[in-house]
Amino acid sequence: MSHHPEPPAPLAIVTGGGRGIGRAIAVALAARGLDVALLGRTQEDLVAAAAEIIARSPRRRAFALPCDVASELEVRAARDRILAEAGAPTVVVNNAGVVVRAHVEDTSEHAWDHVLDVNLKGAFLVTRAFLPSMRERGFGRVVNISSVSGTLGTARLAAYCASKWGLIGFTKALAEELRGSGLQAVVVLPGSVDTAMLHGSGFEPLMTPSDVANVVVYAALDAPAAMNGSAIEAFGP
DSSP states (O other): OOOOOOOOEEEEEEEEETTHHHHHHHHHHTTOOOOOOEEESSSSHHHHHHHHHHHHHHTTTTTEEEETTTTTHHHHHHHHHHHTOOSSSSSEEEEOOOOOOOOOOOOHHHHHHHHHHIIIHHHHHHHHHHHHHHHHOOOOOOOOEEEEGGGGGTTTTTHHHHHHHHHHHHHHHHHHHHHHTTEEEEEEEEOBBBOOOOTTTOOOOBBBBHHHHHHHHHHIIISSSGGTTOOOEOOOO
């Protein structure tokens, strides 16, 4: 009896995948049968996350790729390596995010640019990098991670709120461009999650990273195509 090699698993790309919500998303997607490419700035976190994925899902592959998503050159290099080693992704999760807490008059231009570059431009750069290969395949989904701060304003979070409101607008515009292509774009808006980013915010955590990951997995794999352009809020049980 001839043995046919197992076809390669579909691939998910998760930015900010080394810790927190991104790591939980990557673990959950691997549990659903996807290989995962983790992009982030801290090599140690990425390697640890990849090791956890392989330990929990031994048949899956996990790639740890240091990458500053705000850098076009680094995103392009990561894209070239991923396409060469694993092919076009089925799922892209733009989760990488940073926060700076300061009143507007105390927010430096550098701090403003850093938050917008990572949270908003990063999602644009990563999405743009992989869209041609995904369009060629004719199916796939982009899931952007915004925040409850994408629908309301919070003092001392002007840059963060601006980036997260912007990410919702980016997702909805992208969804219109994707209609009829077999691809969809959705955005998830988590409330307060027990992560390092929440510390110092004054808000109590109402969810774990895994709670959010379950919503993202639904958006990425299970939600009907008719939800293209949807903003899915997740405020906690």
